[in-house]
Amino acid sequence: METNKIILNYTHRQAGHCESGATSNLLNFYGHDLSEPMAFGIGNGLYFSYIPFLKVQYAPMISFRNLPNVVFHRSAKYLNIDATVVKKIRDPKESMLALDRNLERGIPTGMQVGTFNITFFPPEYRMHYNMHNFVCFGKEGNLYHISDTVMEDTQVLSYEDLLRVRYAKGPFAPNGKMYWINNVPKELDMKSAIAAGIKKTVYEMIKIPFPLIGVKGLRWLSRDLKKWPRKHGNDKASFYLGQILRMAEDFGTGGAGFRYIYGAFLKESGELLNNSELLEASDMMGKTANQWREFTYIGAKNCKNRAAPQEDYGMLGNRLFEIAEMEEKVYRKLDKIKI
Amino acid sequence: MDDPTNPVYKDQRHGKSRELLYSYDENGKFKKTVGFHGEPDRVILQQAWDVFNDRIENARQKVIIGKVSPIVYYMEKNLMDPLSLSMLTGISIWRVKLHFKPFMFKRLNRKILQKYADAFNIGVNKLTKVE
The missing domain is CATH 3.90.70 (Cathepsin B; Chain A)
Structure with a gap:
């Protein structure tokens, strides 16, 4: 030995x-x-996908993060490492x-x-x-x-x-x-890396022509959420709702499905590049993240007692739809910003 | 938020480690705090464990009355499904499902039992009974 x-x-x-x-x-x-939000933002950690026909731990697959190794690979690529x-x-x-x-x-x-x-x-x-x-x-x-x-x-x-x-x-x-x-090169070119990272994230969240990914996926999920109690019964609907919240809050996301980390990234890069529009976008992202937290607070009531829901699933679906609208505004804004 | 007594978790071992959590306040600052999860987060996590524990207990009862083989119990205990069990053991999924029947399970040779035991990380002689 x-x-x-x-x-x-x-x-x-x-x-x-x-x-x-x-x-x-x-x-x-x-x-x-390099701080964690910076690595997260440049490497396109932000993502959303909803795959109802693929079951993970007995519930539909909902992912708030990108595919494994994307963050490392892309941040290395954009920073020329x-x-x-x-x-x-x-x-x-x-x-x-x-x-x-x-x-x-x-x-x-x-x-x-x-x-x-x-x-x-x-x-x-x-x-x-x-x-x-x-x-x-x-x-x-x-x-x-x-x-x-x-x-x-x-x-x-x-x-x-x-x-x-x-x-x-x-x-x-x-x-x-x-x-x-x-x-690692001696000097990292942060400006072009941030621009490339934001561009790719915006593409993935609003421009992929497939209905289950990005903001479109979020809207699809909000429509499905309303149907769950009728389709699967209260027990299963509550478990599925719990799956959304678990993926958003619990599994090492820093809260609100990475939205806080992404907001922190926008703020940090706005301060680094002296860009007031990025700071505005970060404020919008932070508010969206707070909406996610509120969604969790309300949704968790339904998870406490599985058989008898306290809140209406239609209301939860509408709330999720509003969050999707808010997020889309942030991405549309980011799309127009020139760095 | 910093409440280590965790009234929500039923398992005493749960909720002992602190995590890095982000938040956003009215002044437009993103804050990092190291702390425990709040109550809603615990509720949703406990819900998952409730469902898993129900499934495990259900499987255990079925094994005791002889309806399914102990493989089902160990599969549920390791939070697997037939597909992932088949991937882990290298036995095709329809054969795995056959081995769920006690009649087929009794006829298995030591080599295949060893494969299942390795997948569940237990000894072969432990595989034939549930605790």
Whole structure:
């Protein structure tokens, strides 16, 4: 048994969103202080999709985040960072060897993992969710040192457990995906990166010609929400409503389905570029996020008692529709801003 | 908000870790706070666990009266569905569904039982009974 000990000088910072937190921490390791909202905004973390025919944990799939690894990949692309993403490693042992080699060269490595078998994870979140990300920055015998942005402190995970979580199965299986940064330019061109990030997010939220993605998906969901009690009964409707709220609030979103983080990004970039229109957009985004919070407060009443709903689903549907309208205004405004 | 006693969660182990939460106030400032989730967030999370626990208990009762095989119980306990179980074990989905029947489960050889045991992360001799 080898007992060599490598622990890199990696600063762990807690974050709302796992992948943008990992990206910002990785960049911080290479000497660029990029905040979490900044990484999130440039890497297009904001997204919405509603896929009623695909069931995840017995409820329709609703996602407030982009596909796994988009945030890291795009922020590296827009900031001109030389990064490597290995999408799939077929042999589990080979993937662990690759991780060891990286650590020996002094490179902290991010990985996509499934949450169910992570031993240090808070037990209330231990459901099957394959789009989680953390960074491995050290090794000590059989134990790997992990920086998981959901947790307050760094954690350790044994070889077997790490292998298990990296090869979790199910929808969006990680397949041992890993990513790291090779080289960072001395000066980051924030202006063009912010412009490219905002443009792509606006495209994804309002311009994709498919009804289930972006603001259109949100409207579709609001119409479906009204039908649920009639179609599935109160019990199931309440569970489905809970699924929307869980995805928006609980699973490491920083609140309101990432809308707060995105608002913080708009504010920060507005201050950086001295752009008053971006600041206005950030204010609108913050208000939309507060509407989301209110939606959660009202919706949670229906989840408390599943059989007898306290609030009318029609009203909830209308509220969601209003949120969609508010969000569309923000994106239309962002679309016109010239950076 | 900073209430570690968590009256909503039924499981005592839940709600012990603090998270980073964002908020937006009237002055136009985005604030970061490290704290526990508020009550509505706990209610919706507890609802999911209620549903899962119901399913697990339901499966356990069915195994005890001999209607389904213990694989169903362990599948529900690991919050899986037949599709993900089939992906994890490498056994095709219709065969997995066949193994839900106690009659077929009794005829399984050790090799296939080992595959299921690995998927559930338990020993083979534990697979034949529920706790």
